[in-house]
Amino acid sequence: MASLEQKRTARAIIVGIILIAVAAVVILVSLNTGTIRLSPASIWRTLLGGGTSDEQLILFDYRMPRIIITILAGIGLGISGAVLQGVSRNSLADPGILGIHAGAALGLILFVSFFRNMEGPTALLIPMFTFAGGAVISILIFMLAYDRFKGMIPIRLILVGIAVEAGVSALTLFLSLRLDEDNYSFAARWLAGSVWGREWVNVWALLPWIVLLVPIVYLRSRALDLFALGDETAAGVGSHVTRNRVIMLGLAVALSCASVSMAGGIGFIGLVAPHIARRLAGPQHRYYLPIAALVGLVILVTADTVGRSIFQPNAIPAGVVVAAIGGPYFLYLLLSTKPNSRRNS
Template structure:
């Protein structure tokens, strides 16, 4: 079997898997719209979606369940794609935003946000991705500086090791700052750090949505570079790829996507 046939076979298999996973996702969404303290029948959900439901059904669907489902979908897509970029750039299947310390930096940014605003509610929530992005970007910059070699560029193995070390240090700083908060604010911060979409509403959806719809297409446009990285830096460079520049751009995009997703989930 030649390479073209293998490529077409893999492409068909990928499409089939994607269709199956899309069906699973849609099924889970429909089940989630039905599930809760107050159960809504599929008929009630459908009526509420097209504007013919009762006031109570519309409130439950549009003010509580739908925003949280959308936040979960957006954040999941963002973290998944960011993780794929980190794995491709580092050539390590264990790499993800958590291992590289990006999530820890985003958490540090959120603690700084809470110190000033103390809330995830209202228009101020639109600032959350900016704070988490700033925290993640600063930590990412520190990691990149330590992992960079002036002769060989950004080294993947050093990126992983430095990321683990910096993540541990930043997590300790985040814990120290969170212990200085009052009881109610600390409880709020602890819930967020554990991961939750509770109390998220449409303001949070609109806070995350632009980051997802802008950054994911850009990453997809540059995704062919990730395939070159799997061949090794020397081979990628011989094929015309600016290895260090491309790696930094993809990492910056993945950091932004990861931090924005972490900020809401």
């Protein structure tokens, strides 16, 4: 047993080191990518305090806030998806599929309608509104998926989430059509998953959510492992199933809503990242949660870099690039998952 645990730990560490190296390369490429290209040498020189005023402006005022937003949001979405799949015992669970992103989008549209200003200190309130929207919709979904005799039914959670997501998305679209031209343009870019124009204030708005909530999720990873045993077995070994499920769902909603509040309506990362992490590090959450975070980071930073480099001068939102990859992957998972395993999950 000790030997098996050591092998799993060593495997997770090796995979983590490789992903950190990949992430470093992707971030360096992203810093160098844009309408005005900066060489690696000029990037390092500017990071160390040198560089011209133009290089400092490009790197520190335009590219770094955008890249840090994609790093933080990728981590948040990867962890959120892993938690939702663990809680629901369904490998097809994802914050977007469950309707959480739709609730966040509704919160953002209400924010834009009320404040009509997304710049400066006001931007610090955006995660609050998206979290409130996501939380309200999540509570509605959880109430509809709850059975007073059987508790939270995982498969019903997925089906109710899909239905509620459709209705909330329609309401969000209706409200967005009532915005003025400038605010509608912002909302449309956000819904498409664009991180264009992000500033340091957006970084500070997202950073506390990721820094505080991700360690809490990791410390409760054992509760996620117990969910895989089934509610009755988990309760039999002393787990407070309903309470733990509510807590973990709340953490997943907070991470997801905070992430999309600054990165836009980006889907499928919460679906893809946990699957890849599980294949690389095994099923235990204490091993694959950090890997899911790194995979989400790499996917989102790469998608943003590809969207603004390959398609110049017309940049493609990162959400579109992720959807182009995540959509087919979702169909692959749907077709490759055995009916019995879906039923049991």
